[in-house]
Amino acid sequence: MPNYSWPPMEQRRVMGKRLARLDGAAKASGKAKYNSDVRPAGTIHGAILHCPHAHCRVRSIDTSAAKALSGVTSVRVAAEPGKEIMWPNAEIAFVAARTEEIAREALRLIKVDYEVLPHLVREENLAAAGSRAKPAGEVVTGDPDAALRSADVVHEGEYGIPVITHCCLEPHGSTVQWSGNKVEFWPSTQAISNVGGDLAKGIELAAGNVHAHMDYVGGGFGSKFQADLWGIQAAHMSKESGGKPVKLYLDRAAELTIAGIRPSVYGKIRLGAKRDGTLVAWDSLTWMTGGMAGGGLNADLLPYVFRNVPNRRVNHTAVATNTGAQRAWRAPNHPQVSFVTCAALDDLAAKLNMDPLDFFKKNANLTVREAVYVSQLDKAADMIEWKKRYHSRGDKTAGSMKRGLGLAVGTWQGGGHASQCRTNIHPDGSVEVELGSQDIGTGTRTIITQVAAESLGLPMNAIKLNIGDNGLPPSGASGGSTTVGGVASSSRIATLNALEKLFEAVAPSLGAPADQLEAVDGKIQVKGNPAKSLTWKAACAKLGVKTISENGANDQRNPRGLNAAGVGGVHMADVSVDVETGVVTVNKVVAVQDCGLIINPKLAEGQVFGGVIMGICAALMEERVMDEATGRCLNQDMEFYKLAGIGDIGDIQVHMDITPDHDKRGVVGLGEPATIPTIAAIANACTNAIGVRVPTLPLTPRNVLNALAGRRMA
Amino acid sequence: MSKKDTELKPKPAPESGKGFSRRGFLGTSTAAGAVGSGLMEQTAEAAQGAGGKGITLAGETEITLNINGQPRKVTVEPRTTLLDALRDRMEVTGAKRVCDRGTCGACSVIVNGKVSYGCTMLAIDAQGKRIQTIEGFGNHPVINAFVQHDGLQCGYCTPGMVVAAKALLDRNPRPSSQEILEGMGGNLCRCGTYVGIKQAVAEAAKELRGGRNA
Numbered sequence: 001m002p003n004y005s006w007p008p009m010e011q012r013r014v015m016g017k018r019l020a021r022l023d024g025a026a027k028a029s030g031k032a033k034y035n036s037d038v039r040p041a042g043t044i045h046g047a048i049l050h051c052p053h054a055h056c057r058v059r060s061i062d063t064s065a066a067k068a069l070s071g072v073t074s075v076r077v078a079a080e081p082g083k084e085i086m087w088p089n090a091e092i093a094f095v096a097a098r099t100e101e102i103a104r105e106a107l108r109l110i111k112v113d114y115e116v117l118p119h120l121v122r123e124e125n126l127a128a129a130g131s132r133a134k135p136a137g138e139v140v141t142g143d144p145d146a147a148l149r150s151a152d153v154v155h156e157g158e159y160g161i162p163v164i165t166h167c168c169l170e171p172h173g174s175t176v177q178w179s180g181n182k183v184e185f186w187p188s189t190q191a192i193s194n195v196g197g198d199l200a201k202g203i204e205l206a207a208g209n210v211h212a213h214m215d216y217v218g219g220g221f222g223s224k225f226q227a228d229l230w231g232i233q234a235a236h237m238s239k240e241s242g243g244k245p246v247k248l249y250l251d252r253a254a255e256l257t258i259a260g261i262r263p264s265v266y267g268k269i270r271l272g273a274k275r276d277g278t279l280v281a282w283d284s285l286t287w288m289t290g291g292m293a294g295g296g297l298n299a300d301l302l303p304y305v306f307r308n309v310p311n312r313r314v315n316h317t318a319v320a321t322n323t324g325a326q327r328a329w330r331a332p333n334h335p336q337v338s339f340v341t342c343a344a345l346d347d348l349a350a351k352l353n354m355d356p357l358d359f360f361k362k363n364a365n366l367t368v369r370e371a372v373y374v375s376q377l378d379k380a381a382d383m384i385e386w387k388k389r390y391h392s393r394g395d396k397t398a399g400s401m402k403r404g405l406g407l408a409v410g411t412w413q414g415g416g417h418a419s420q421c422r423t424n425i426h427p428d429g430s431v432e433v434e435l436g437s438q439d440i441g442t443g444t445r446t447i448i449t450q451v452a453a454e455s456l457g458l459p460m461n462a463i464k465l466n467i468g469d470n471g472l473p474p475s476g477a478s479g480g481s482t483t484v485g486g487v488a489s490s491s492r493i494a495t496l497n498a499l500e501k502l503f504e505a506v507a508p509s510l511g512a513p514a515d516q517l518e519a520v521d522g523k524i525q526v527k528g529n530p531a532k533s534l535t536w537k538a539a540c541a542k543l544g545v546k547t548i549s550e551n552g553a554n555d556q557r558n559p560r561g562l563n564a565a566g567v568g569g570v571h572m573a574d575v576s577v578d579v580e581t582g583v584v585t586v587n588k589v590v591a592v593q594d595c596g597l598i599i600n601p602k603l604a605e606g607q608v609f610g611g612v613i614m615g616i617c618a619a620l621m622e623e624r625v626m627d628e629a630t631g632r633c634l635n636q637d638m639e640f641y642k643l644a645g646i647g648d649i650g651d652i653q654v655h656m657d658i659t660p661d662h663d664k665r666g667v668v669g670l671g672e673p674a675t676i677p678t679i680a681a682i683a684n685a686c687t688n689a690i691g692v693r694v695p696t697l698p699l700t701p702r703n704v705l706n707a708l709a710g711r712r713m714a
Numbered sequence: 715m716s717k718k719d720t721e722l723k724p725k726p727a728p729e730s731g732k733g734f735s736r737r738g739f740l741g742t743s744t745a746a747g748a749v750g751s752g753l754m755e756q757t758a759e760a761a762q763g764a765g766g767k768g769i770t771l772a773g774e775t776e777i778t779l780n781i782n783g784q785p786r787k788v789t790v791e792p793r794t795t796l797l798d799a800l801r802d803r804m805e806v807t808g809a810k811r812v813c814d815r816g817t818c819g820a821c822s823v824i825v826n827g828k829v830s831y832g833c834t835m836l837a838i839d840a841q842g843k844r845i846q847t848i849e850g851f852g853n854h855p856v857i858n859a860f861v862q863h864d865g866l867q868c869g870y871c872t873p874g875m876v877v878a879a880k881a882l883l884d885r886n887p888r889p890s891s892q893e894i895l896e897g898m899g900g901n902l903c904r905c906g907t908y909v910g911i912k913q914a915v916a917e918a919a920k921e922l923r924g925g926r927n928a
């Protein structure tokens with residue numbers, strides 16, 4: 001059996017290099033075809049009629065005029081009379097027509113009579129939630145009441161972080177062609193190996209009859225794992241339209257309201273410490289909404305990271321609201337609990353008159369990776385010149401511009417998912433690496449190719465990589481930062497298995513046993529004896545007419561040291577706040593990220609930059625605004641659902657914690673951890689600048705000015 | 715509901731044949747007679763003939779658009795945006811449809827030398843104008859700069875970013891870092907690639923000036 005271990009750090013020739021991403025040119029030149037660009041011959045267009053009410057019952061629906069419109073090929077009712085609709089923009093009917101313009105016009109001809117029912121769409125006031133609030137039950141360790149009574153300093157505060165949406169730039173949707181008993185499926189997905197089967201289930205077809213293919217996806221962030229009702233209805237409409245491909249993508253309003261949200265978290269928190277800063281007790285009541293299902297929060301997540309506080313009480317309540325359902329959102333629940341926890345700890349430190357840097361370090365023993373956090377806090381403090389620039393709460397300098405520093409922590413698992421890979425070595429020397437994975441923008445294509453090139457001693461361009469198809473060996477969905485560990489491991493194993501077969505085939509010619517051969521610099525040679533070698537091409541020619549095709553899998557129960565889970569990270573922020581306008585400006589964010597073995601530092605840093613920028617968006621501007629009077633979302637467009645622009649991000653500095661010790665752990669995913677602490681770091685910096693806590697995010701002028709005026713939450 | 719039904723009130727069409735408002739067309743019908751352009755009358759009549767009275771302005775007509783220096787015929791409706799004409803009728807898919815409301819810049823194309831949002835211009839209004847899309851950029855140094863500085867992740871915003879960057883450098887070969895932020899400020903990225911984009915635009919500017927720093 002080959003030795004699958006990663007080559008030692010200093011011997012790597014392709015892995016560890018700052019290579020540009022392989023599909024960069026295709027994407028940056030506009031040549032890359034996303035599935036929303038793909039239009040197979042004969043494609044027709046679908047459109048969706050969405051419900052205008054937050055809660056209602058369909059009394060009647062009349063589609064006759066839509067059906068009669070010239071160019072319309074299929075009209076399907078998704079909400080039959082009597083059906084109760086639970087959130088705004090829920091799907092009422094679907095239309096397919098020769099052009100998108102005709103399909104949209106047909107929607108306007110559908111007459112629906114609704115019986116409007118009472119709704120709840122806002123959750124920040126728990127008392128108003130009534131029977132919609134479902135407590136999850138209390139979790140207690142130690143004696144929090146006694147600990148709070150005997151604590152030297154107790155802080156009590158309220159914190160809120162609202163619902164935000166994924167806002168993938170490529171909307172959810174697909175093109176589907178159902179003819180006979182075969183379905184061709186071009187989805188925008190994070191899960192190409194599974195999504196075909198999901199569609200097959202939805203349309204009651206054998207899984208093997210659905211072929212799914214995708215070369216590029218325009219963002220997912222946790223919201224694109226399923227075929228969804230939109231894929232299922234597109235399939236039916238294709239069948240009803242004589243097997244023509246139906247292209248159906250959500251418009252932006254639907255994308256922002258029914259294609260996934262990140263649940264809110266609101267909380268009342270009490271915590272206590274000894275005079276020397278030792279945290280002794282935590283008591284929290286949190287609540288959130290993730291739509292009608294409410295929204296669960298694992299009690300183990302509170303207090304975040306400082307989980308081993310000896311006395312804790314955790315209560316959580318899920319609030320069912322008439323709003324679109326939650327989906328996994330880059331590090332599910334972690335950014336929210338990082339904010340709630342780090343903000344409360346920061347406030348407690350202020351009450352103790354302690355520098356939060358000292359306070360967090362003092363309590364690092366309550367985390368499961370004390371040494372990591374202490375060293376990361378020191379590193380980040382150096383990068384942002386904390387010691388020199390930190391002032392106690394409230395910038396006392398004159399003028400309306402106040403400046404402050406803040407910090408926060410995060411953690412994530414990120415072990416590799418189940419992944420299978422096949423490597424083919426052909427007699428002509430060409431190599432294919434094949435797996436049913438997808439590159440969601442993280443650089444998956446590039447890192448798999450680096451692993452294969454490293455393993456075979458070949459240049460990057462000698463490897464042909466095939467991904468993005470459910471006919472390939474199945475690989476896990478890209479979620480939870482599990483992809484890099486999974487695919488790096490499976491492609492390492494499959495490629496070394498194939499190489500072993502090649503060694504066996506050429507061993508006689510080189511006069512050495514197969515296990516004494518190595519692949520280096522485009523040659524197969526006897527270990528340590530370059531004189532006894534064959535070029536890669538000559539070696540492969542020894543295969544005659546036989547292609548080598550070998551499989552490899554990442555076994556999650558035994559990742560063979562190739563990948564691992566569990567990282568920590570620290571972010572620090574420097575912000576300026578204009579106390580007259582309430583405008584918060586990010587000057588700088590530093591991110592120190594622990595990450596295991598890094599296959600491509602350029603792409604790894606890109607993940608961290610991206611994570612920080614997403615955190616800036618959520619800290620400063622992102623918020624889904626629901627209107628309790630009408631039950632509607634008030635900002636279901638990108639003018640008012642704000643994302644940061646290039647001028648909003650300040651200076652971002654990333655430090656990857658690359659050390660031999662971390663490298664030895666193998667590959668650990670880092671898409672999620674990189675986005676977790678930014679929000680709380682910025683919120684704490686804002687508090688440090690203006691001297692008061694802005695309890696509810698985002699840090700919009702309205703929320704900042706309310707806090708300065710002493711008004712309470714929301 | 716689509717947002718269009720509830721939020722977009724029908725607006726009177728403009729008096730002249732220039733600058734048709736997309737929102738007006740996407741709203742419910744206005745009388746065909748309110749539209750001044752000969753072309754519009756023609757298509758509106760076609761629509762009336764086909765569908766009866768009081769309907770939206772519909773009906774297809776063949777127009778010619780000048781795309782990357784080539785005259786190309788395409789059949790559109792009056793309400794078809796330039797972006798949808800490119801993407802759904804001409805297989806020109808570098809420009810992406812994201813917000814569809816002139817906010818994000820993913821649909822950027824260059825019209826008569828100016829960056830424009832393809833989603834806020836009607837195809838019929840683009841007749842007789844020089845339309846440059848990313849497909850016509852060849853191996854422009856901006857593209858390689860984005861790749862080398864990793865100014866992209868999922869890549870969905872990227873063609874629009876590249877169009878904006880090229881247009882910025884065409885009009886200002888020596889942008890300051892502040893001018894880069896302003897020039898790229900009309901484009902949004904969800905993956906958070908702005909750090910690489912800043913570097914890419916600055917480097918492309920240098921490269922276009924022949925590698926000179928000054």
Ligand code: FES
Nearest residue numbers: 814817818819833
């Ligand atoms: S799609 Fe045109 S600006 Fe967003």
Ligand code: FES
Nearest residue numbers: 867869903904905
């Ligand atoms: S790279 Fe994904 S939206 Fe910009």
